[in-house]
Every structure is written in C-alpha cells, then in structure tokens.
Amino acid sequence: MTKSIKDDILKAIREVPLISPSASQLLEISNDPDHGLVDLVNIVKHDAPLTAQLLRIVNSAAFSRRAEITSIDRALSLLGEDMVVGMVLADAASHLFDSSLEGYGGAKGDLWEHNLRSAVAAKKIAAYSKTRVNGDTSFTCGLLHDLGKAIISDYLKNTPAEIIPAIAQGKFNNYSAAEQEILGLDHAEVGLELARYWQLPEPLPSVIGYHHKPDQAPSEIKPLAYVVHLGDIIAMLSGGGTGSDNLFHGLVPEYVDYIDLNNDDLALVVIEVNEEFNRIRNSLGREGVEQ
Amino acid sequence: MANLVVGVGDFAVSNDPEDIIKTFALGSCVAIIFLHKTSRTVGMVHVALPESRIKPEKAVTMPGYFADTGIPAILKAMNAKGCVTGGNNMIIKLAGGASVMDTNNTFNIGKRNILSIKKILWSLGMGPTTEDLGGTFSRTVTVPVKTGKITLSCPGKKDWPL
Numbered sequence: 001m002t003k004s005i006k007d008d009i010l011k012a013i014r015e016v017p018l019i020s021p022s023a024s025q026l027l028e029i030s031n032d033p034d035h036g037l038v039d040l041v042n043i044v045k046h047d048a049p050l051t052a053q054l055l056r057i058v059n060s061a062a063f064s065r066r067a068e069i070t071s072i073d074r075a076l077s078l079l080g081e082d083m084v085v086g087m088v089l090a091d092a093a094s095h096l097f098d099s100s101l102e103g104y105g106g107a108k109g110d111l112w113e114h115n116l117r118s119a120v121a122a123k124k125i126a127a128y129s130k131t132r133v134n135g136d137t138s139f140t141c142g143l144l145h146d147l148g149k150a151i152i153s154d155y156l157k158n159t160p161a162e163i164i165p166a167i168a169q170g171k172f173n174n175y176s177a178a179e180q181e182i183l184g185l186d187h188a189e190v191g192l193e194l195a196r197y198w199q200l201p202e203p204l205p206s207v208i209g210y211h212h213k214p215d216q217a218p219s220e221i222k223p224l225a226y227v228v229h230l231g232d233i234i235a236m237l238s239g240g241g242t243g244s245d246n247l248f249h250g251l252v253p254e255y256v257d258y259i260d261l262n263n264d265d266l267a268l269v270v271i272e273v274n275e276e277f278n279r280i281r282n283s284l285g286r287e288g289v290e291q
Numbered sequence: 292m293a294n295l296v297v298g299v300g301d302f303a304v305s306n307d308p309e310d311i312i313k314t315f316a317l318g319s320c321v322a323i324i325f326l327h328k329t330s331r332t333v334g335m336v337h338v339a340l341p342e343s344r345i346k347p348e349k350a351v352t353m354p355g356y357f358a359d360t361g362i363p364a365i366l367k368a369m370n371a372k373g374c375v376t377g378g379n380n381m382i383i384k385l386a387g388g389a390s391v392m393d394t395n396n397t398f399n400i401g402k403r404n405i406l407s408i409k410k411i412l413w414s415l416g417m418g419p420t421t422e423d424l425g426g427t428f429s430r431t432v433t434v435p436v437k438t439g440k441i442t443l444s445c446p447g448k449k450d451w452p453l
C-alpha cells in the first residue's frame with residue numbers, strides 16, 4: 001500500500017509545471033560564485049513580464065523613491081539579488097507556495113513565509129561557516145527547501161492528530177520519520193526529486209534532500225547543508241513554521257564542526273533575520289495570512 | 292472592538308472590554324500576559340530574546356524584544372493605564388519558549404528566555420501563576436480583555452486554555 005502512495009507522489013512531481021526559462025537561468029547564475037548583478041540584468045532584460053514586475057515593485061510604496069525608476073539595471077541594484085531571486089521563484093512556483101498545506105493543518109502563505117525566513121537565516125548563517133559557503137546559494141536553497149511539503153500535503157490529510165501524539169510517545173523521532181512511515185518518503189526527498197525534475201543545478205537538489213540530515217550529506221556539500229539546516233531551525237524557532245510539523249524536527253548537533261556560532265551570535269542573527277524577513281516580505285507584497 | 296495583534300518585540304495594554312489581544316505563532320519567543328484584577332486591564336508582551344545587551348539600540352526602539360527591557364516597559368504602560376502593580380492584584384501567565392528537538396540544548400533560546408523572564412519577575416516580587424512552556428510546538432495566544440480567559444492554539448492540535 002505504501003508503495004502505491006509513493007508511486008502516486010512520484011507521479012505527482014512529474015505533473016508539476018516546469019519553471020520558466022528565466023527562473024531557471026537566474027537560479028543557475030545566482031549559484032555561480034563568480035556572477036555579478038550584470039549577469040542577472042542580462043537575463044531579466046529578455047523577459048518582458050519579469051522586467052515589468054520588477055519595475056512595479058521597485059516603484060511601489062515600499063521603496064518610496066521620489067523619482068520613478070525606469071531602468072532595469074537600477075531596479076536590480078536597488079532591489080538586490082535576494083529580492084530578485086525571491087520574487088522570481090515565488091512566481092515560478094506560486095502554485096506550490098500557495099498550497100494551504102491542508103495535510104499539515106497549515107494555512108495559505110505559511111510555506112512561502114517559512115521558506116523565505118529560512119532563506120534569510122541561511123544567508124546570515126553562511127557568514128559563520130568555518131569553510132566558505134556561498135550566501136546566495138544558501139538563500140536559494142532556503143527558499144526551496146520545504147517545497148516538497150506542497151506536494152505531499154494532499155496525501156497527509158487528517159494525519160496531524162495521529163502524528164503529534166505518536167511523536168510524543170516516541171514512536172517517531174521527528175515529523176519526517178512519520179512522513180516516511182505513512183508515505184514511504186518524506187518532504188525533503190520529494191523536494192529533491194522536484195528540484196531534479198526542474199533540472200536545478202547541483203548542489204540545490206542535494207541540499208534540499210539533506211536539509212534535515214546534513215550529517216549524511218556528501219562531504220563536498222556538507223558545509224552548505226549545515227548552513228541551510230540551521231537556517232531552517234532558526235525559522236522554526238521564530239514560530240514561522242508550516243503547520244503541524246513546525247518544531248518537530250531535530251537539530252543535528254555536529255553542526256558545531258562546520259558553523260562557529262555562539263549564543264550571542266545566535267541572538268544577533270535572530271534579530272537580523274526578523275528585520276530582513278519583514279523588509280523583503282513587505283516589499284514583495286506577498287503577505288501571508290496574518291502576523 | 293479591536294483586534295490588537297502583538298508582533299515580535301511588541302506589547303499591548305488594554306482595558307477596553309471589547310478588545311481582543313492576540314499574538315501569533317510563538318516558537319522560542321515567550322508571551323507574558325498580565326491580568327490586572329481590579330481594573331480588568333490586560334497586558335501582553337512578546338519577548339524574543341533574554342538580554343538587551345546584545346543590541347541595546349534595538350531595545351530603545353522595541354523594548355519588548357528583550358526580557359530585561361520588555362517587562363519594565365509593559366509594567367510602565369500598565370501603570371500609565373492606572374494599574375497599581377503590586378500585591379496580589381496582578382495575575383501573570385507565560386506561554387511559549389518552545390524548542391526544536393535539540394539534544395544538546397545549544398539552540399535553546401526558548402529555555403533562556405523563560406529563565407531570564409522568571410528571574411526578572413522574581414526580582415520584582417512577582418511570578419507566573421500559570422504557564423504553558425517548552426515542548427516542540429508553536430503557540431498562538433488569544434485573550435479577550437472582557438474575560439481575561441486565555442486560549443492557546445497550534446496547528447494540528449485542539450485549542451486549549453491557559
């Protein structure tokens with residue numbers, strides 16, 4: 001029985017619309033450590049709806065400029081890369097981000113807010129990595145990390161009321177283990193499959209797949225996997241979860257081998273993440289239910 | 292009637308029986324709810340971190356962000372509404388301070404918040420009468436000023452009283 005649910009889910013991934021060419025190019029470029037803003041401009045310039053949308057945002061009330069911005073170069077440098085990538089992805093995967101996460105008892109907007117908060121936190125955490133980790137890649141991985149939930153949510157209807165007590169009784173170590181038991185795979189694996197189906201460049205698919213178990217990631221992506229893992233944990237601690245699974249995930253203690261972060265650093269990161277998250281969310285005008 | 296939504300680091304005080312004070316999705320943050328019996332005033336502060344020394348300039352604009360500045364700030368606001376804070380006239384309740392499953396407690400901001408809040412309350416001769424703290428789930432807190440009856444909620448769970 002489990003096998004057939006798993007097959008259904010794998011089939012459902014293949015029915016998700018592909019992301020637009022400019023979205024996948026932007027993700028590819030953003031992931032390249034040597035890229036500059038000019039590379040992003042070159043992609044956006046060729047996508048008229050995207051150009052229009054970026055100009056609309058940069059001229060919106062949130063930025064309160066005196067003079068109207070009409071050049072895309074200027075718009076991109078004002079918005080910054082995070083905002084552009086965030087906006088493009090939000091748009092490309094809007095049908096997933098708009099999921100009400102019924103199987104998690106969530107609400108429409110939760111997934112977007114949680115992923116955005118994780119993205120902001122991961123980028124901050126990247127600065128504390130012992131080896132160099134690309135902040136932009138960390139941000140993108142954060143934005144994508146829980147998208148698998150949008151696909152499996154439909155198969156998890158009415159399960160939170162069973163899963164939560166089962167975790168409390170020690171039947172499952174965490175929420176992902178419950179997903180595994182019920183579906184034969186968890187949201188991280190589904191996210192990995194989705195990212196591969198979208199042909200996103202490595203390390204994005206792998207990091208999505210290992211975001212709850214960075215200790216098991218291949219060594220070359222471990223530092224990034226830990227960065228995204230901690231970004232996710234910080235987002236969960238803020239209360240900005242995705243419904244019933246919210247804090248039922250483990251912190252992998254070996255992060256200390258990869259990330260140099262004391263209590264005071266963590267407290268500062270929490271403040272900065274809240275401020276930056278609010279800034280981006282308000283600018284993008286993609287508000288969740290309530291906050 | 293107004294819904295007073297208390298964001299992270301904010302606080303609200305009301306004695307209008309039509310108001311409902313609410314804070315959403317407390318993770319490691321802690322909501323401290325003050326119920327002033329004789330004046331039927333309710334105060335709520337949403338504390339994110341224990342100590343303001345980490346970023347004093349934040350405490351200037353948002354004293355509620357930290358336990359050590361948030362508690363004096365809300366008590367002052369309640370005094371300004373005519374609550375005499377002292378004696379047995381104040382009921383204090385705490386909710387939040389959750390954590391992820393963190394065996395070594397290195398990310399346990401919730402626990403540090405709770406400890407700091409209690410120490411400060413004790414130093415003022417106060418203490419919580421009721422609390423719903425810790426665990427690995429978030430809490431949304433709703434208090435209608437009229438009744439002062441606090442409801443907690445969390446996705447996937449039935450609502451419960453505090």
Ligand SMILES: [Fe+2]
Nearest residue numbers: 145146211212
């Ligand atoms: Fe996850």
Ligand SMILES: [Fe+2]
Nearest residue numbers: 118145146232
């Ligand atoms: Fe997550």
